[in-house]
Amino acid sequence: MFKPARVRKYSVAVLQKDAEKVLSGLHEEGIVETRNVDLKAKKLEAFEAGEREKFAAFSLTKIKRAFAILSPFEPKKSLPEKAKEFLFVEKIEKRRPAETFQELKKLVLEKADPVLKKAEEIEEKNRELHERESSLREETAVLESLKDLDMELQTFRGFENIEVIIGRISPEFMESAQGEISRAENASLLKALGKNKKEKIIIVAAGTDESDALLKNLKKTDFSQITLPELEGKPAVLLKKTAAELEKTEKEKKRVAEQAAKLLLENRGELLAIGEMLEIDKSVFSAFAGAGKTETTASFDVFVPEKKAEAMLSILEKSSSGRFYAEQVKFEEKEAPILLENPGFIKNFEFLLKLYGLPEYNAIDPTPFMAFVFPVFYGLALADIGYGAILAALMAFLHFTWGRKSDSIRQLTNIIFVGSIMAVLFGIVFGSFFGDAGGEAVKAMIIIDPLGKTFMGVNATLFFFGIILSIALLHINLGIVFGILEELRKKNIKGAITDKFANIVLEAGALFCVLGQLLGFGAVFLYAGLALLALALVLFTISGGLLGFMRMTGLLGNWLSYIRLAALGMSTTIIAMAVNRIAILAFTAPFVGFIAAGLILLLGHTVNFLFGMLSSFTHPLRLHFVEFFGFFYEGSGKEFRPYTIKRKFTKKEVE
């Protein structure tokens, strides 16, 4: 807590024949992060990709291909099924992973390869059926146009010096088409089908030598040529045959789709498990890419959290039968991976910190402070008993359903749940239940009414602002103190004084001026205040140059920025009150009054709730990221990425 976990860097050397076992052991536990070895400095050679890595990569592409072919055939899920899948964790039958490479190879050859082969056969069959279907549909479209033609299609083929041109044309272009035909020397309009229709079909016979020119001229209108299908018979008869063929093709396509869906259903679990084994194998061997070797040894560098160092050494001991060398080496601060170690409830807020960036290795971890302040800000911004209670129930539901799927979602639901509880508490303090829907019962509980007239003799709204700005001052000063500590840690004493401490001098100056001028404490206070303000200006100028005075207004801006919490809290209540008022007005309307009022209440409060929920999250987040972090936090740490892949479809038996 308060600082990232301490880590150690080890340079490890093992015999090459033990390397795979050692790396597999470390990979299974997931307690180290591997780093590339400096080959030049250590005079080592690089590893080249071996047969096993290539096999894993190639086999994975085969499994992915099988899924790519078969997945589109999966039966479409209904909305409740999709919702269930989205919210609840699917029960997975975990399989025993292959113990050796030979076993894994056998699994791929005997289980995955046959599935891919069948999938490719299905893909080929499906492609053929698609082509057949589209050709039949094209034929149907042509035959449909020609169905009134009482002549066999072969009649129009096989002439030596004549070519038959068939095509569609709009009735308004018929005249100009006829003109073009009559201008040609050896051409005549054989038939025009489709009287009184939007489209006509014309059949023209033309001499072979001038058919191209005629076609070109016809295309000056909206004429579009039809290619006759290679069929024999009358269009009306052929149309029936084609329809029957199309039906047969569709049935065949359905059968193939069912076959594919069945193949996927029967083999999905097995394929996913084999895929996971291959991914793990590939990942284990990825460490070799950063490792170095001599003739007989393999060497790799790892970072391990201090608390896990003993466990790592014990894995090395066990997997190499004691034939290893591990030396703890020094490392630079910026090189260290960042692993946050906050307890229980506070850990949830690491999610928010990661949105900005992790702290550097020796910097302050602000997560515990965020865990305390963020829910209070969230509560102040939403501040409504009704909205808070609904949100708490929603988050509790999502925590136990969707939250089981991912740590991040669980952490997010936990954060908002605590924030919504604070919203209920502040709702009680400020007397807001869906705005003013609580009536006398809620009014009786009010401690401060920000929309009321007075509180303790002061204007209630200004008193409310005063509370918010006081909290803001505490928050900002905590940031300034952290800023001073950070500068001192970096041994930048000048920066600590001129860049950070100057803010406190500025605040003290402003306070003295207020005491002296506005509260009548006397001229001494006023002059002392002015002197402190001048000192702050000098310090800021030293730190930031001629624009140093901007830092003074910047601090004021940061402080006033917190007033947004009051603005959000009040606007949520005021919008809710407006919705209630409109609903009451609508209720007085005859006949449909109660329905309109109900709809207004439902829609108005839903929209207000959604906006409130979202802005109560983003604005406190901004206050942390901009106003609070601005004084001390850089967030340029690189996350500790354990050398492991979590097993989902396989489970190793405990030895």
Added chain:
Amino acid sequence: MIDPDLAFGLGLMAIGAGIGVGVAAGLSAIGQGMTTAAAVGAVTEKDDYSFGKMVVLSAITETQAIYGFVTAMMIIFVLALGSGFFT
């Protein structure tokens, strides 16, 4: 019964506060739209930029809306308090 002159003055005050916060918030929103669009682009293109940095970039223009809100509140409470309406 409120004095008509006082009521007129309060009305003008309310309009002034409304324009103050409305213009500040509206223009701030336009600015924020521009900066956020650019920030989203930067975050998408460079992995080094986190969501948090995007919030910081887009938050810069937002402060002007808060100034508008504070000014409106000062118009209402400082001037209205002076008028004696709230007492």
